[in-house]
Amino acid sequence: xxxxxxxxxxxxxxxxxxxxxxxxxxxxxxxxxxxxxxxxxxxxxxxxxxxxxxxxxxxxxxxxxxxxxxxxxxxxxxxxxxxxxxxxxxxxxxxxxxxxxxxxxxxxxxxxxxxxxxxxxxxxxxxxxxxxxxxxxxxxxxxxxxxxxxxxxxxxxxxxxxxxxxxxxxxxxxxxxxxxxxxxxxxxxxxxxxxxxxxxxxxxxxxxxxxxxxxxxxxxxxxxxxxxxxxxxxxxxxxxxxxxxxxx
Amino acid sequence: xxxxxxxxxxxxxxxxxxxxxxxxxxxxxxxxxxxxxxxxxxxxxxxxxxxxxxxxxxxxxxxxxxxxxxxxxxxxxxxxxxxxxxxxxxxxxxxxxxxxxxxxxxxxxxxxxxxxxxxxxxxxxxxxxxxxxxxxxxxxxxxxxxxxxxxxxxxxxxxxxxxxxxxxxxxxxxxxxxxxxxxxxxxxxxxxxxxxxxxxxxxxxxxxxxxxxxxxxxxxxxxxxxxxxxxxxxxxxxxxxxxxxxxxxxxxxxxxxxxxxxxxxxxxxxxxxxxxxxxxxxxxxxxxxxxxxxxxxxxxxxxxxxxxxxxxxxxxxxxxxxxxxxxxxxxxxxxxxxxxxxxxxxxxxxxxxxxxxxxxxxxxxxxxxxxxxxxxxxxxxxxxxxxxxxxxxxxxxxxxxxxxxxxxxxxxxxxxxxxxxxxxxxxxxxxxxxxxxxxxxxxxxxxxxxxxxxxxx
Numbered sequence: 001x002x003x004x005x006x007x008x009x010x011x012x013x014x015x016x017x018x019x020x021x022x023x024x025x026x027x028x029x030x031x032x033x034x035x036x037x038x039x040x041x042x043x044x045x046x047x048x049x050x051x052x053x054x055x056x057x058x059x060x061x062x063x064x065x066x067x068x069x070x071x072x073x074x075x076x077x078x079x080x081x082x083x084x085x086x087x088x089x090x091x092x093x094x095x096x097x098x099x100x101x102x103x104x105x106x107x108x109x110x111x112x113x114x115x116x117x118x119x120x121x122x123x124x125x126x127x128x129x130x131x132x133x134x135x136x137x138x139x140x141x142x143x144x145x146x147x148x149x150x151x152x153x154x155x156x157x158x159x160x161x162x163x164x165x166x167x168x169x170x171x172x173x174x175x176x177x178x179x180x181x182x183x184x185x186x187x188x189x190x191x192x193x194x195x196x197x198x199x200x201x202x203x204x205x206x207x208x209x210x211x212x213x214x215x216x217x218x219x220x221x222x223x224x225x226x227x228x229x230x231x232x233x234x235x236x237x238x239x240x241x242x243x244x245x246x247x248x
Numbered sequence: 249x250x251x252x253x254x255x256x257x258x259x260x261x262x263x264x265x266x267x268x269x270x271x272x273x274x275x276x277x278x279x280x281x282x283x284x285x286x287x288x289x290x291x292x293x294x295x296x297x298x299x300x301x302x303x304x305x306x307x308x309x310x311x312x313x314x315x316x317x318x319x320x321x322x323x324x325x326x327x328x329x330x331x332x333x334x335x336x337x338x339x340x341x342x343x344x345x346x347x348x349x350x351x352x353x354x355x356x357x358x359x360x361x362x363x364x365x366x367x368x369x370x371x372x373x374x375x376x377x378x379x380x381x382x383x384x385x386x387x388x389x390x391x392x393x394x395x396x397x398x399x400x401x402x403x404x405x406x407x408x409x410x411x412x413x414x415x416x417x418x419x420x421x422x423x424x425x426x427x428x429x430x431x432x433x434x435x436x437x438x439x440x441x442x443x444x445x446x447x448x449x450x451x452x453x454x455x456x457x458x459x460x461x462x463x464x465x466x467x468x469x470x471x472x473x474x475x476x477x478x479x480x481x482x483x484x485x486x487x488x489x490x491x492x493x494x495x496x497x498x499x500x501x502x503x504x505x506x507x508x509x510x511x512x513x514x515x516x517x518x519x520x521x522x523x524x525x526x527x528x529x530x531x532x533x534x535x536x537x538x539x540x541x542x543x544x545x546x547x548x549x550x551x552x553x554x555x556x557x558x559x560x561x562x563x564x565x566x567x568x569x570x571x572x573x574x575x576x577x578x579x580x581x582x583x584x585x586x587x588x589x590x591x592x593x594x595x596x597x598x599x600x601x602x603x604x605x606x607x608x609x610x611x612x613x614x615x616x617x618x619x620x621x622x623x624x625x626x627x628x629x630x631x632x633x634x635x636x637x638x639x640x641x642x643x644x645x646x647x648x649x650x651x652x653x654x655x656x657x658x659x660x661x662x663x664x665x666x667x668x669x670x671x672x673x674x675x676x677x678x679x680x681x682x683x684x685x686x687x688x689x690x691x692x693x694x695x696x697x698x699x700x701x702x703x704x705x
Contacts, residue, residue: 022617
């Protein structure tokens with residue numbers, strides 16, 4: 001078993017809102033506690049990406065101000081490389097804006113359309129009201145089946161194409177569109193979600209499922225040893241209780 | 249007709265404030281809303297003949313206001329200020345109502361007003377300050393304010409309503425320094441000519457890309473966050489040369505800093521009665537505003553050497569013999585500066601972090617993962633213990649765990665009286681870092697137990 005996991009952090013300069021870098025910190029620490037080194041390569045706009053070399057690609061959420069920079073950088077060839085990496089079965093965690101970017105397009109509420117990389121069959125439509133607040137969902141069996149808590153903050157409503165599976169089912173909150181009960185996307189080894197929070201620290205089971213997925217592509221059958229997740233689960237349970245009790 | 253409406257608005261405001269105080273509460277927002285309901289333009293009428301300094305921006309409003317205010321106190325000027333964090337249009341209106349006669353005549357010659365950055369766009373429709381200080385724009389409560397460019401635009405819109413006001417702007421903040429390209433006001437700049445971080449610093453920047461052309465800035469030096477000697481390599485937008493510049497930091501310790509300033513062509517030595525880099529910025533902004541307002545150099549230096557901020561801004565407490573300081577934390581940039589200060593402490597200390605997620609704190613607490621708590625993780629034996637509290641105590645403890653703080657040094661205590669007991673028992677200095685609503689609650693309980701004023705006094 002190789003003792004290194006290579007993480008490619010795409011657009012840390014543009015997509016770095018809402019503590020999403022906490023996901024990188026979290027993966028690094030949880031691997032370190034098991035004697036595995038996380039080797040993080042940052043790929044800002046303008047830099048060349050070597051997706052083939054990475055075990056896991058992380059894409060965070062961002063703000064609108066820098067969106068043009070991001071789109072023009074994608075068009076310089078990264079879009080095709082990222083699509084190929086996804087088809088190749090690379091493990092990807094994409095949050096909010098990073099998640100939307102993997103779909104076909106984003107259409108603002110007043111009808112301006114912005115094309116994305118079309119790696120997965122879904123699209124996003126802007127709406128006037130925001131889905132904002134703590135929320136919770138239950139991952140599908142193919143994604144480990146754990147309960148995930150986080151914070152969503154988006155005005156885009158995402159609709160998955162026929163046959164495309166969500167990452168989980170909403171327990172409380174809006175999720176993809178506030179209508180069909182789905183949250184995020186699970187496609188090959190891509191995990192897309194609206195969950196900030198950041199998502200990984202408070203959801204150790206989900207984090208380990210993601211890391212196992214990445215580690216197993218090189219070492220089939222490999223499983224991370226369990227850790228003492230007392231504090232992680234206390235934070236998880238505190239939010240879960242709150243969002244579920246607010247619903248009634 | 250307007251006189252009658254003014255009369256009614258002022259009367260109703262004062263009456264409702266009196267009732268609220270009778271009930272033992274300290275709110276100023278409701279009385280202000282009452283006045284605005286009766287006469288929406290009342291703020292404009294009441295503030296017309298009051299010479300006002302208004303302070304806005306994400307971080308440093310309260311401290312800068314207290315610094316400015318001290319000069320008014322020292323020189324025995326007739327002034328008032330909005331002390332209790334009532335910095336929205338309602339609170340500001342209430343302050344003007346209280347400091348007017350029933351016929352709307354001002355009782356004071358001057359006012360020192362801190363104004364919420366988002367509220368500035370409405371407040372400045374009515375209030376026309378002589379000087380407006382804009383401290384900085386950082387990411388803050390994204391769930392409430394949205395993106396930082398949105399915050400900046402609110403400030404610009406506000407200023408556009410008050411074209412005569414002298415702007416006193418932070419030259420080192422690429423966002424604030426862009427304001428003059430949108431308005432015609434007279435402008436002076438303040439800033440730090442002193443590098444505090446190397447130009448290639450990795451500290452998270454809230455504004456890495458040019459506000460005009462979106463190219464990545466280059467920095468000749470950084471002070472903190474995105475502040476420093478920025479320059480856009482494409483369009484040439486760069487840090488303006490400040491007329492009010494800190495040229496040298498001669499000392500920085502646990503309780504204070506000393507600096508040399510170029511005060512629009514004259515030298516000024518300042519002893520600043522509060523520690524940490526961000527208070528040097530606040531002092532530079534206050535000095536610039538006071539000079540522009542006509543204060544003497546000795547008066548400025550005297551104010552900065554003696555002011556006392558209180559209200560959770562590096563506020564001192566005597567915890568039954570143990571020295572304590574409370575420092576409000578509310579966003580990554582401000583919190584990073586607190587971390588930087590703590591990491592430089594020479595002696596072992598106890599830390600207390602209280603994280604709430606009420607509306608006034610921001611309901612999204614993910615910002616704690618953008619703040620550099622890793623600095624605490626590397627303090628080793630100088631970090632005696634961390635007590636964690638607040639509605640989101642578990643999230644905070646988790647953040648500290650991943651920042652490298654050993655779990656055995658942390659204790660989660662939800663109960664505030666018990667938390668205060670633990671602080672008082674500490675053999676070491678105690679540094680308390682609450683978010684806004686946690687500060688209000690904790691501070692109230694601490695004052696009840698340890699003695700002190702109510703916050704609206």
